[in-house]
Amino acid sequence: MRELGKQFRPPLKWIVFGLVGIHLLIAATWGIAYLLLNHIVDWFDPSVGHPIWKQFLTIEVGLFLVFAFGTFARIFIKPVRRQMDWFFHLISAMKELSKGNFEVTLKTNLRYMGQFGPLISSFNEMASELNQMEKMRQEFISNVSHEFQSPLTSISGFARALQRDDLPTDTRHHYLDIIEMESKRLSRLSDNLLKLTSLESKHHPFEAKPYRLDRQLRHIILSSEPLWQEKNIEMEVELPEVTVVADEDLMSQVWINLLHNSIKFTPEGGTIGVRLTVGHKQVHAVLFNSGPDISDEALPHLFERFFREDKSREREGGGSGLGLSIVKKIIEMHGGEIAASNRLKGGAQFAISLPYDN
Structure with missing residues:
Protein backbone atom coordinates (compact mmCIF):
# COMPACT_ATOMS: atom_id res chain seq x y z
CA MET A 1 0.00 0.00 0.00
CA PHE A 102 -7.68 -16.06 -7.29
CA GLU A 103 -8.68 -16.17 -3.62
CA VAL A 104 -8.22 -12.41 -3.17
CA THR A 105 -11.37 -10.47 -2.30
CA LEU A 106 -12.25 -6.88 -1.49
CA LYS A 107 -14.31 -5.95 1.55
CA THR A 108 -17.51 -4.12 0.72
CA ASN A 109 -18.81 -1.11 2.63
CA LEU A 110 -21.72 0.62 0.91
CA ARG A 111 -21.21 3.73 3.05
CA TYR A 112 -17.82 4.58 1.59
CA MET A 113 -17.58 2.75 -1.74
CA GLY A 114 -19.70 5.25 -3.69
CA GLN A 115 -19.24 4.84 -7.43
CA PHE A 116 -16.68 2.08 -6.80
CA GLY A 117 -19.40 -0.17 -5.35
CA PRO A 118 -20.43 -1.94 -8.59
CA LEU A 119 -16.77 -2.20 -9.62
CA ILE A 120 -15.75 -3.89 -6.35
CA SER A 121 -18.76 -6.24 -6.43
CA SER A 122 -17.93 -7.19 -10.03
CA PHE A 123 -14.28 -7.73 -9.09
CA ASN A 124 -15.20 -10.08 -6.23
CA GLU A 125 -17.53 -11.99 -8.54
CA MET A 126 -14.83 -12.25 -11.22
CA ALA A 127 -12.24 -13.45 -8.68
CA SER A 128 -14.68 -16.06 -7.39
CA GLU A 129 -15.41 -17.32 -10.91
CA LEU A 130 -11.70 -17.45 -11.77
CA ASN A 131 -11.01 -19.34 -8.55
CA GLN A 132 -13.72 -21.85 -9.41
CA MET A 133 -12.34 -22.25 -12.94
CA GLU A 134 -8.83 -22.76 -11.56
CA LYS A 135 -10.08 -25.51 -9.26
CA MET A 136 -11.89 -27.14 -12.18
CA ARG A 137 -8.72 -26.90 -14.29
CA GLN A 138 -6.61 -28.51 -11.60
CA GLU A 139 -9.20 -31.24 -11.10
CA PHE A 140 -9.35 -31.81 -14.86
CA ILE A 141 -5.56 -32.15 -15.10
CA SER A 142 -5.58 -34.52 -12.14
CA ASN A 143 -8.31 -36.65 -13.72
CA VAL A 144 -6.59 -36.74 -17.10
CA SER A 145 -3.30 -37.76 -15.48
CA HIS A 146 -5.06 -40.49 -13.50
CA GLU A 147 -6.96 -41.81 -16.53
CA PHE A 148 -3.80 -42.01 -18.63
CA GLN A 149 -1.66 -43.40 -15.82
CA SER A 150 -3.84 -46.46 -15.24
CA PRO A 151 -3.61 -48.02 -18.74
CA LEU A 152 0.03 -46.94 -19.10
CA THR A 153 0.87 -48.80 -15.89
CA SER A 154 -0.87 -51.92 -17.21
CA ILE A 155 0.88 -51.71 -20.57
CA SER A 156 4.27 -51.21 -18.91
CA GLY A 157 3.72 -54.07 -16.48
CA PHE A 158 2.57 -56.63 -19.03
CA ALA A 159 5.23 -55.54 -21.55
CA ARG A 160 7.86 -56.18 -18.89
CA ALA A 161 6.29 -59.59 -18.16
CA LEU A 162 6.45 -60.50 -21.87
CA GLN A 163 10.25 -60.30 -21.73
CA ARG A 164 10.34 -63.58 -19.81
CA ASP A 165 11.52 -66.43 -22.06
CA ASP A 166 9.75 -69.13 -20.04
CA LEU A 167 6.28 -67.54 -20.45
CA PRO A 168 3.65 -70.01 -21.80
CA THR A 169 2.15 -69.20 -25.20
CA ASP A 170 -1.43 -68.84 -23.96
CA THR A 171 -0.30 -66.50 -21.14
CA ARG A 172 1.72 -64.48 -23.63
CA HIS A 173 -1.35 -64.10 -25.87
CA HIS A 174 -3.43 -63.11 -22.86
CA TYR A 175 -0.95 -60.38 -21.93
CA LEU A 176 -0.88 -59.13 -25.52
CA ASP A 177 -4.68 -58.95 -25.55
CA ILE A 178 -4.60 -56.83 -22.40
CA ILE A 179 -1.97 -54.52 -23.89
CA GLU A 180 -4.09 -54.14 -27.03
CA MET A 181 -7.23 -53.43 -24.97
CA GLU A 182 -5.47 -50.82 -22.84
CA SER A 183 -3.96 -49.20 -25.95
CA LYS A 184 -7.41 -48.91 -27.50
CA ARG A 185 -8.71 -47.39 -24.27
CA LEU A 186 -5.93 -44.79 -24.37
CA SER A 187 -6.81 -44.04 -27.98
CA ARG A 188 -10.51 -43.60 -27.16
CA LEU A 189 -9.67 -41.38 -24.20
CA SER A 190 -7.42 -39.21 -26.36
CA ASP A 191 -10.07 -38.97 -29.11
CA ASN A 192 -12.78 -38.02 -26.61
CA LEU A 193 -10.56 -35.38 -25.01
CA LEU A 194 -9.83 -33.84 -28.40
CA LYS A 195 -13.50 -34.00 -29.33
CA LEU A 196 -14.63 -32.37 -26.10
CA THR A 197 -11.96 -29.66 -26.40
CA SER A 198 -13.04 -28.97 -29.97
CA LEU A 199 -16.71 -28.72 -28.97
CA GLU A 200 -15.94 -26.33 -26.12
CA SER A 201 -13.74 -24.11 -28.28
CA LYS A 202 -16.80 -22.93 -30.26
CA HIS A 203 -14.85 -23.50 -33.49
CA HIS A 204 -16.11 -27.02 -34.08
CA PRO A 205 -17.81 -27.43 -37.48
CA PHE A 206 -21.56 -27.06 -37.03
CA GLU A 207 -23.79 -27.65 -40.06
CA ALA A 208 -27.45 -27.61 -39.12
CA LYS A 209 -29.86 -28.74 -41.80
CA PRO A 210 -33.31 -30.42 -41.92
CA TYR A 211 -33.34 -34.20 -41.65
CA ARG A 212 -35.61 -37.00 -40.43
CA LEU A 213 -34.82 -37.64 -36.78
CA ASP A 214 -36.95 -40.80 -36.65
CA ARG A 215 -34.99 -42.32 -39.54
CA GLN A 216 -31.69 -41.52 -37.83
CA LEU A 217 -32.75 -43.17 -34.58
CA ARG A 218 -34.15 -46.21 -36.39
CA HIS A 219 -30.89 -46.63 -38.36
CA ILE A 220 -28.75 -46.40 -35.17
CA ILE A 221 -30.95 -48.97 -33.39
CA LEU A 222 -30.69 -51.39 -36.30
CA SER A 223 -26.93 -50.91 -36.64
CA SER A 224 -26.57 -51.79 -32.92
CA GLU A 225 -28.74 -54.91 -33.28
CA PRO A 226 -25.88 -57.39 -32.70
CA LEU A 227 -25.17 -55.76 -29.34
CA TRP A 228 -28.71 -55.85 -27.93
CA GLN A 229 -29.62 -59.19 -29.48
CA GLU A 230 -26.57 -60.77 -27.85
CA LYS A 231 -28.13 -59.93 -24.45
CA ASN A 232 -31.69 -60.80 -25.56
CA ILE A 233 -32.78 -57.23 -24.92
CA GLU A 234 -36.27 -56.24 -25.98
CA MET A 235 -36.50 -52.93 -27.84
CA GLU A 236 -39.59 -50.74 -27.38
CA VAL A 237 -39.55 -48.18 -30.17
CA GLU A 238 -42.05 -45.40 -30.89
CA LEU A 239 -40.74 -43.16 -33.64
CA PRO A 240 -43.33 -40.98 -35.39
CA GLU A 241 -42.16 -38.99 -38.39
CA VAL A 242 -40.23 -35.93 -37.18
CA THR A 243 -38.04 -33.53 -39.13
CA VAL A 244 -35.57 -31.39 -37.15
CA VAL A 245 -32.95 -28.81 -38.08
CA ALA A 246 -29.67 -29.99 -36.54
CA ASP A 247 -26.17 -31.26 -37.29
CA GLU A 248 -26.87 -34.86 -38.22
CA ASP A 249 -23.34 -36.12 -37.55
CA LEU A 250 -23.15 -34.56 -34.09
CA MET A 251 -26.61 -35.79 -33.12
CA SER A 252 -25.62 -39.25 -34.27
CA GLN A 253 -22.91 -39.26 -31.61
CA VAL A 254 -25.54 -38.40 -29.00
CA TRP A 255 -27.84 -41.31 -29.85
CA ILE A 256 -25.00 -43.82 -30.26
CA ASN A 257 -23.54 -42.91 -26.87
CA LEU A 258 -26.87 -43.07 -25.04
CA LEU A 259 -27.96 -46.29 -26.74
CA HIS A 260 -24.65 -48.07 -26.14
CA ASN A 261 -24.69 -46.99 -22.50
CA SER A 262 -28.20 -48.41 -22.16
CA ILE A 263 -27.12 -51.71 -23.72
CA LYS A 264 -24.08 -51.87 -21.43
CA PHE A 265 -26.10 -51.45 -18.22
CA THR A 266 -29.22 -53.37 -19.19
CA PRO A 267 -29.18 -56.93 -17.81
CA GLU A 268 -29.77 -60.07 -19.84
CA GLY A 269 -33.37 -60.20 -21.11
CA GLY A 270 -34.01 -56.56 -20.12
CA THR A 271 -35.76 -53.77 -21.98
CA ILE A 272 -34.62 -50.59 -23.74
CA GLY A 273 -37.08 -47.98 -24.97
CA VAL A 274 -36.70 -45.15 -27.49
CA ARG A 275 -39.61 -42.75 -27.90
CA LEU A 276 -40.19 -39.53 -29.81
CA THR A 277 -42.94 -37.01 -29.13
CA VAL A 278 -43.59 -33.59 -30.64
CA GLY A 279 -44.66 -30.66 -28.46
CA HIS A 280 -45.05 -26.93 -28.93
CA LYS A 281 -41.80 -25.74 -30.56
CA GLN A 282 -39.94 -28.73 -29.11
CA VAL A 283 -39.34 -32.35 -29.95
CA HIS A 284 -38.80 -34.71 -27.03
CA ALA A 285 -36.73 -37.89 -27.16
CA VAL A 286 -36.65 -40.37 -24.27
CA LEU A 287 -34.25 -43.30 -23.93
CA PHE A 288 -34.81 -45.61 -20.98
CA ASN A 289 -33.66 -49.05 -19.85
CA SER A 290 -34.48 -51.62 -17.21
CA GLY A 291 -31.00 -51.63 -15.75
CA PRO A 292 -29.98 -50.43 -12.28
CA ASP A 293 -31.12 -47.05 -10.98
CA ILE A 294 -28.77 -44.09 -10.86
CA SER A 295 -27.97 -43.20 -7.25
CA ASP A 296 -29.22 -39.89 -5.87
CA GLU A 297 -25.63 -38.87 -5.18
CA ALA A 298 -24.62 -39.46 -8.81
CA LEU A 299 -27.53 -37.75 -10.58
CA PRO A 300 -26.29 -34.15 -10.12
CA HIS A 301 -22.80 -35.07 -11.40
CA LEU A 302 -23.69 -37.46 -14.20
CA PHE A 303 -22.71 -35.09 -17.03
CA GLU A 304 -19.44 -33.93 -15.45
CA ARG A 305 -16.19 -34.84 -17.13
CA PHE A 306 -14.59 -38.09 -15.90
CA PHE A 307 -17.45 -38.78 -13.52
CA ARG A 308 -18.33 -42.46 -13.10
CA GLU A 309 -20.82 -43.82 -10.61
CA ASP A 310 -19.13 -47.21 -10.51
CA LYS A 311 -15.52 -46.58 -11.47
CA SER A 312 -14.36 -50.18 -11.38
CA ARG A 313 -17.23 -51.41 -13.56
CA GLU A 314 -16.79 -48.53 -16.02
CA ARG A 315 -13.07 -49.08 -16.32
CA GLU A 316 -13.60 -52.74 -17.09
CA GLY A 317 -16.07 -51.75 -19.79
CA GLY A 318 -13.63 -49.31 -21.35
CA GLY A 319 -15.47 -46.13 -20.37
CA SER A 320 -13.62 -42.84 -19.95
CA GLY A 321 -16.27 -40.79 -18.19
CA LEU A 322 -16.38 -38.29 -21.06
CA GLY A 323 -19.25 -39.68 -23.13
CA LEU A 324 -22.10 -37.96 -21.31
CA SER A 325 -20.14 -34.69 -21.14
CA ILE A 326 -19.84 -34.77 -24.92
CA VAL A 327 -23.54 -35.60 -25.24
CA LYS A 328 -24.56 -32.66 -23.09
CA LYS A 329 -22.28 -30.26 -24.96
CA ILE A 330 -23.72 -31.30 -28.32
CA ILE A 331 -27.29 -30.90 -27.07
CA GLU A 332 -26.48 -27.43 -25.70
CA MET A 333 -24.92 -26.45 -29.03
CA HIS A 334 -28.33 -27.15 -30.59
CA GLY A 335 -30.12 -25.03 -28.00
CA GLY A 336 -31.62 -28.10 -26.31
CA GLU A 337 -31.60 -29.68 -22.89
CA ILE A 338 -30.86 -33.13 -21.49
CA ALA A 339 -31.79 -34.54 -18.09
CA ALA A 340 -31.25 -37.88 -16.39
CA SER A 341 -33.63 -39.51 -13.92
CA ASN A 342 -34.84 -42.86 -12.61
CA ARG A 343 -38.08 -44.46 -13.75
CA LEU A 344 -40.80 -45.43 -11.32
CA LYS A 345 -40.61 -48.97 -12.68
CA GLY A 346 -36.85 -49.05 -12.20
CA GLY A 347 -34.03 -48.20 -14.52
CA ALA A 348 -32.39 -45.06 -15.88
CA GLN A 349 -33.97 -42.57 -18.24
CA PHE A 350 -32.54 -39.78 -20.38
CA ALA A 351 -34.89 -37.08 -21.65
CA ILE A 352 -33.77 -34.77 -24.45
CA SER A 353 -35.55 -31.66 -25.73
CA LEU A 354 -34.62 -30.03 -29.03
CA PRO A 355 -36.00 -26.91 -30.74
CA TYR A 356 -38.68 -27.75 -33.28
CA ASP A 357 -40.22 -25.42 -35.85
CA ASN A 358 -43.74 -26.49 -36.66
Missing part, protein backbone atom coordinates in the same frame (compact mmCIF):
# COMPACT_ATOMS: atom_id res chain seq x y z
CA ARG A 2 2.89 2.40 0.79
CA GLU A 3 4.43 1.66 -2.61
CA LEU A 4 1.11 2.39 -4.29
CA GLY A 5 0.97 5.67 -2.35
CA LYS A 6 4.41 6.57 -3.69
CA GLN A 7 3.31 5.78 -7.23
CA PHE A 8 0.32 8.10 -6.91
CA ARG A 9 2.18 10.89 -5.02
CA PRO A 10 1.34 14.25 -6.64
CA PRO A 11 4.05 16.19 -8.51
CA LEU A 12 6.13 18.85 -6.72
CA LYS A 13 4.26 21.74 -8.35
CA TRP A 14 0.97 20.53 -6.91
CA ILE A 15 2.56 20.37 -3.44
CA VAL A 16 3.75 23.98 -3.87
CA PHE A 17 0.30 25.03 -5.05
CA GLY A 18 -1.19 23.31 -2.00
CA LEU A 19 1.09 25.15 0.43
CA VAL A 20 0.36 28.49 -1.25
CA GLY A 21 -3.35 27.69 -1.08
CA ILE A 22 -3.13 26.97 2.64
CA HIS A 23 -1.45 30.35 3.27
CA LEU A 24 -4.03 32.12 1.13
CA LEU A 25 -6.75 30.37 3.11
CA ILE A 26 -5.21 31.56 6.40
CA ALA A 27 -4.91 35.12 5.05
CA ALA A 28 -8.50 35.05 3.79
CA THR A 29 -9.71 33.73 7.13
CA TRP A 30 -7.80 36.45 8.97
CA GLY A 31 -9.27 39.11 6.70
CA ILE A 32 -12.81 37.79 7.10
CA ALA A 33 -12.37 37.67 10.89
CA TYR A 34 -10.98 41.25 10.94
CA LEU A 35 -13.82 42.67 8.85
CA LEU A 36 -16.44 40.69 10.76
CA LEU A 37 -15.06 41.86 14.13
CA ASN A 38 -14.95 45.50 13.02
CA HIS A 39 -18.53 45.25 11.88
CA ILE A 40 -19.64 43.69 15.20
CA VAL A 41 -17.72 46.25 17.31
CA ASP A 42 -19.06 49.17 15.31
CA TRP A 43 -22.57 47.83 15.62
CA PHE A 44 -22.32 46.96 19.34
CA ASP A 45 -20.26 49.87 20.75
CA PRO A 46 -18.11 52.10 18.54
CA SER A 47 -16.25 53.36 21.60
CA VAL A 48 -14.52 49.97 22.07
CA GLY A 49 -11.47 50.41 20.00
CA HIS A 50 -8.43 49.24 21.94
CA PRO A 51 -6.06 47.58 19.34
CA ILE A 52 -4.88 44.77 21.64
CA TRP A 53 -8.44 43.79 22.48
CA LYS A 54 -9.45 43.89 18.87
CA GLN A 55 -6.42 41.83 17.82
CA PHE A 56 -7.19 39.20 20.46
CA LEU A 57 -10.79 38.93 19.30
CA THR A 58 -9.64 38.79 15.68
CA ILE A 59 -7.33 35.85 16.47
CA GLU A 60 -10.14 34.04 18.30
CA VAL A 61 -12.61 34.53 15.46
CA GLY A 62 -9.95 33.56 12.91
CA LEU A 63 -9.14 30.33 14.74
CA PHE A 64 -12.83 29.53 14.99
CA LEU A 65 -13.29 30.07 11.24
CA VAL A 66 -10.23 27.92 10.46
CA PHE A 67 -11.57 25.16 12.69
CA ALA A 68 -15.02 25.45 11.06
CA PHE A 69 -13.55 25.33 7.54
CA GLY A 70 -11.39 22.36 8.53
CA THR A 71 -14.38 20.52 9.96
CA PHE A 72 -16.46 21.07 6.83
CA ALA A 73 -13.53 20.11 4.61
CA ARG A 74 -13.00 16.91 6.60
CA ILE A 75 -16.67 16.02 6.25
CA PHE A 76 -16.45 16.35 2.48
CA ILE A 77 -12.94 14.92 2.03
CA LYS A 78 -13.36 11.83 4.26
CA PRO A 79 -15.57 9.90 1.76
CA VAL A 80 -13.11 10.80 -1.00
CA ARG A 81 -10.22 9.46 1.09
CA ARG A 82 -12.18 6.29 1.78
CA GLN A 83 -12.84 5.87 -1.93
CA MET A 84 -9.16 6.39 -2.70
CA ASP A 85 -8.32 3.71 -0.13
CA TRP A 86 -10.72 1.37 -1.92
CA PHE A 87 -9.07 2.34 -5.20
CA PHE A 88 -5.61 1.45 -3.87
CA HIS A 89 -6.92 -1.85 -2.47
CA LEU A 90 -8.47 -2.60 -5.85
CA ILE A 91 -5.18 -2.02 -7.67
CA SER A 92 -3.33 -4.20 -5.13
CA ALA A 93 -5.95 -6.96 -5.52
CA MET A 94 -5.70 -6.79 -9.33
CA LYS A 95 -1.93 -7.30 -9.06
CA GLU A 96 -2.50 -10.36 -6.86
CA LEU A 97 -5.05 -11.63 -9.39
CA SER A 98 -2.55 -11.23 -12.23
CA LYS A 99 -0.09 -13.38 -10.24
CA GLY A 100 -2.60 -16.23 -10.06
CA ASN A 101 -3.96 -15.61 -6.56
